[in-house]
Amino acid sequence: MKKMRVLLVDDEEELVSTMAERLTMRGIDADWVTNCEDAVEKLETRKYDLGVLDVKIPRISGIQLGKRLKEKDPEMKFIFMTGHGSDDDFKAGSAEAGPGYYLVKPVDIEYLIRKMNEILEK
Amino acid sequence: MSLWDKLNIPLGETKEVAPGTSRHLFNYRRIWKSVVLLTGGVSLIPLIFITLVNYGAMQHSIESEFFLRTTRIASNTRRAISFFLTERKAALDFIVHDNSFETLNKKERLSDILKSLQRSFGGGFVDLGVIDSSGFQRNYVGPYSLEGKDYSDQKWFKQVTESGVHISDVFLGFRKAPHLVIAVKGLMPDGFFYVLRAAIGIAPFENLLTKLELSGMGDAFMVNHEGVLQTPSRYHGNVLEKIRLSVPEYTPKTEVLEEKSRDGQDVLIGYRYIDESPFILMIVKKKDELMKPWYSMRLKLIVFLLVSVSIIMTVILGTATYMVKKIRIADEKRVFTLHNIEYSQKMATIGRLAASVAHEINNPLAIINEKAGLIQDLFILKEKYAKDQKLLGLVNSILNSVQRAGTITKRLLSFSRHLDARIETINLKQTIQEVLSFMGKEAELRPIEITVKVPEDIPQFEIDRGKLQQIFLNIINNAFASMNDGGHLDIKAQQEDKNAISITFTDDGCGIPKEDINRIFEPFFTTKTGQGGTGLGLSITYNLVQEIGGKVGVQSELDKGTSFIVHIPINMDEGRNE
Numbered sequence: 001m002k003k004m005r006v007l008l009v010d011d012e013e014e015l016v017s018t019m020a021e022r023l024t025m026r027g028i029d030a031d032w033v034t035n036c037e038d039a040v041e042k043l044e045t046r047k048y049d050l051g052v053l054d055v056k057i058p059r060i061s062g063i064q065l066g067k068r069l070k071e072k073d074p075e076m077k078f079i080f081m082t083g084h085g086s087d088d089d090f091k092a093g094s095a096e097a098g099p100g101y102y103l104v105k106p107v108d109i110e111y112l113i114r115k116m117n118e119i120l121e122k
Numbered sequence: 123m124s125l126w127d128k129l130n131i132p133l134g135e136t137k138e139v140a141p142g143t144s145r146h147l148f149n150y151r152r153i154w155k156s157v158v159l160l161t162g163g164v165s166l167i168p169l170i171f172i173t174l175v176n177y178g179a180m181q182h183s184i185e186s187e188f189f190l191r192t193t194r195i196a197s198n199t200r201r202a203i204s205f206f207l208t209e210r211k212a213a214l215d216f217i218v219h220d221n222s223f224e225t226l227n228k229k230e231r232l233s234d235i236l237k238s239l240q241r242s243f244g245g246g247f248v249d250l251g252v253i254d255s256s257g258f259q260r261n262y263v264g265p266y267s268l269e270g271k272d273y274s275d276q277k278w279f280k281q282v283t284e285s286g287v288h289i290s291d292v293f294l295g296f297r298k299a300p301h302l303v304i305a306v307k308g309l310m311p312d313g314f315f316y317v318l319r320a321a322i323g324i325a326p327f328e329n330l331l332t333k334l335e336l337s338g339m340g341d342a343f344m345v346n347h348e349g350v351l352q353t354p355s356r357y358h359g360n361v362l363e364k365i366r367l368s369v370p371e372y373t374p375k376t377e378v379l380e381e382k383s384r385d386g387q388d389v390l391i392g393y394r395y396i397d398e399s400p401f402i403l404m405i406v407k408k409k410d411e412l413m414k415p416w417y418s419m420r421l422k423l424i425v426f427l428l429v430s431v432s433i434i435m436t437v438i439l440g441t442a443t444y445m446v447k448k449i450r451i452a453d454e455k456r457v458f459t460l461h462n463i464e465y466s467q468k469m470a471t472i473g474r475l476a477a478s479v480a481h482e483i484n485n486p487l488a489i490i491n492e493k494a495g496l497i498q499d500l501f502i503l504k505e506k507y508a509k510d511q512k513l514l515g516l517v518n519s520i521l522n523s524v525q526r527a528g529t530i531t532k533r534l535l536s537f538s539r540h541l542d543a544r545i546e547t548i549n550l551k552q553t554i555q556e557v558l559s560f561m562g563k564e565a566e567l568r569p570i571e572i573t574v575k576v577p578e579d580i581p582q583f584e585i586d587r588g589k590l591q592q593i594f595l596n597i598i599n600n601a602f603a604s605m606n607d608g609g610h611l612d613i614k615a616q617q618e619d620k621n622a623i624s625i626t627f628t629d630d631g632c633g634i635p636k637e638d639i640n641r642i643f644e645p646f647f648t649t650k651t652g653q654g655g656t657g658l659g660l661s662i663t664y665n666l667v668q669e670i671g672g673k674v675g676v677q678s679e680l681d682k683g684t685s686f687i688v689h690i691p692i693n694m695d696e697g698r699n700e
Contacts, residue, residue: 013487014489017497018492018493022495022496083484086627105487105528106488106525
């Protein structure tokens with residue numbers, strides 16, 4: 001099977017780098033950036049299957065970033081994460097990103113991988 | 123006892139709706155008093171003033187009308203009496219000039235003259251006598267035998283010799299009947315004189331005076347200057363009796379005066395001294411009788427005033443009470459709304475604070491989660507550590523703690539969300555547990571035992587979750603406050619019918635006294651004055667229950683406990699199968 005390519009975007013470098021490392025350890029090709037400009041730039045050079053985006057990143061919401069990345073690569077799929085983990089956010093996010101693509105921090109790594117596989121299989 | 127207490131104005135309970143310095147603005151008794159005094163003063167003072175002025179003017183006008191009328195009658199009657207006397211005096215004067223002393227001494231001639239006089243002048247002339255200058259009655263015609271009488275030492279005889287004419291007081295004299303005498307002096311060619319003297323009965327005066335129509339139990343009579351009655355009177359004595367009133371002072375005009383009679387009655391006296399005679403005409407009226415029409419008018423005036431005053435006061439009292447009551451209710455509503463807003467703002471602030479704290483904590487928590495996860499990954503992948511259960515245990519413990527902390531932050535975030543009204547589908551049991559989790563620590567410490575019985579078949583339903591949680595929280599808070607340590611709280615839910623569920627909160631706390639039970643949902647009703655109670659908790663609860671379309675009831679027994687029952691409508695069609 002082809003290696004899954006994932007781009008992680010979160011302004012917390014500590015979080016996003018560790019997550020990328022853990023995903024890499026599980027055989028996933030994970031890149032990470034801490035802002036949206038870098039994310040767009042990354043997409044210029046590489047193609048990703050999936051983006052895992054924080055809802056609250058500086059200057060732009062994760063959902064808007066998702067839309068912008070989707071314009072560049074219509075095949076790309078997304079999972080959103082938030083620290084504002086209320087059911088409301090979950091609902092609002094689900095409405096835009098589709099059900100189940102919206103996770104609350106802290107996220108269990110195994111659960112995240114399960115979700116990533118689910119989305120890509122669709 | 124103040125006016126307020128006496129009237130017991132139903133303004134409702136006076137509640138302290140404002141603290142501190144602005145309290146005087148909410149003194150409804152004072153507002154009520156000011157309104158009543160001001161409007162009452164403005165409307166009653168002019169009314170009373172005008173009525174008093176009117177009263178005085180009417181009384182004065184009626185009194186002067188009676189004065190005037192009495193004066194007119196006295197004046198007219200005086201003219202008639204004067205005319206009567208002057209006429210008779212002139213007749214006698216004519217006789218002495220027309221007849222000589224000798225002729226008059228003839229009996230037949232004198233008798234003829236008397237008859238002529240009686241015929242021409244009507245009643246009055248009783249007899250005629252001719253008296254010579256020595257006072258000896260030389261000739262007499264009349265019903266008595268008075269011929270030869272000597273009048274030389276009589277006062278009237280002396281007066282007539284001096285002034286030529288005399289009108290006497292009324293007296294009995296030799297005739298033994300009340301009469302008066304008119305005497306004129308006749309001169310003889312030899313320079314001697316004689317006197318023609320006529321006795322006149324008082325019947326014509328009586329006729330004249332009794333014919334007068336006098337109002338006010340009026341009485342018309344004549345007195346002499348000593349106050350002896352010259353004609354009979356109705357109420358003031360008989361002829362020749364002394365009058366029971368004082369003799370008025372001489373004036374040349376007709377006068378009216380007010381006097382108190384000897385029996386204490388106010389009388390109106392019109393009088394006139396009749397010129398060239400010893401008589402005073404008096405017309406006496408009883409003031410009480412005269413004023414009778416005025417008294418009835420006065421009574422009407424007073425009744426009118428009293429009725430007007432009572433109508434005005436009733437309207438003022440009613441209006442003031444109504445208005446002040448309205449103001450009080452409006453004030454209370456306003457203050458309640460302010461409290462409500464303040465309360466929701468406070469809750470919103472707490473919620474926002476909780477949300478931002480939770481969010482801020484969630485991020486480092488996520489990092490700890492990832493770092494600990496990485497450590498775990500590394501341990502599992504490296505054989506050196508994979509079998510070290512202690513290290514793995516430590517990492518697991520960190521991850522478990524992160525999970526616990528995550529649960530707390532999620533709860534805080536969920537709480538903040540209550541403040542925005544939003545309809546969503548909820549699970550009743552879960553909602554109750556969420557609320558209890560806020561009280562968990564207190565329940566554990568005191569301790570208070572809480573049992574929750576929610577049947578599994580209660581469906582999920584759509585409701586404003588924030589409001590529902592607020593209602594539960596307020597009722598549970600109240601229950602906690604009423605219970606001693608070691609108390610029990612039972613929360614029991616049950617489906618009433620297809621469209622409604624009820625949740626009963628039963629505590630074994632202090633209970634609510636009977637007299638308070640109807641008032642516990644009123645705003646500002648509190649038994650915890652001075653202990654931080656605002657009296658708003660249950661009233662807000664009541665409002666919230668109404669807002670979600672439900673009902674709240676209470677049953678309580680003093681010292682045994684209280685049950686709050688919340689009935690909630692549920693929408694089955696949308697609530698099921700979520």
